[in-house]
Amino acid sequence: MTKTNNADVAFIQALAELLDANDLTELEVKREYGENDRLNVRVSKAKDVVQTVAAPAPVAAAAPVPAAASPAPAAEAAPADPASDPNAVPSPMVGTAYLAAEPGADPFVKVGDKVSEGQTLMIIEAMKTMNHIPSPKSGTIKRILVDDGAPVEFGAPLMIIE
Structure with missing residues (x-):
């Protein structure tokens, strides 16, 4: 679509508000008005990604712990990314x-x-x-x-x- 009309601008603003209201990071909509008249809109925002890394608790100097023994249980407890x-x-x-x-x-x-x-x-x-x-x-x-x-x-x- 080559021309901009107020209804499209209002529609895009409504999509941006929907994105914020539902804590989404991306929304994509494709509208067909006619044979050669369409509107493709993709609204996205960057989200800060915070990654937490669990550090082992400090160990007293009198009780040394083998280095290979500490990370293994933490790795088995839960996968880093549930999506994978x-x-x-x-x-x-x-x-x-x-x-x-x-x-x-x-x-x-x-x-x-x-x-x-x-x-x-x-x-x-x-x-x-x-x-x-x-x-x-x-x-x-x-x-x-x-x-x-x-x-x-x-x-x-x-x-x-x-």
Whole structure:
């Protein structure tokens, strides 16, 4: 689209506000008005990435600890990036995650629960529509990576099922 109109400007401003209101980092929309008239908008913002590195506690000089023994347990405890875990369940959409059917109700699943393929893990609300997120496989819930009512992005890891 070569010309700018006020409706498009207002639309782009609304997208920017939506980005901030839902703590998103990127939004992309493509609109087709006619055969050769379209609007492609991508709104994104840089987020500060804070990485926390766990340092071992200071050790008294009288009790030396072998260097190879310290880092191994920390590495086994949790993978650095849950998104790279092959057992992670990714979010199929952008929206708000709900772990229970309604406020105050029991969550669909808890850590340690056994789930079967197709069982509802949570709900993601997108555009006022409640979308049930099914388990992609049978297994045990090892970790829940999102909080109830938290915004999620497409592809973000939701849970770890082993």
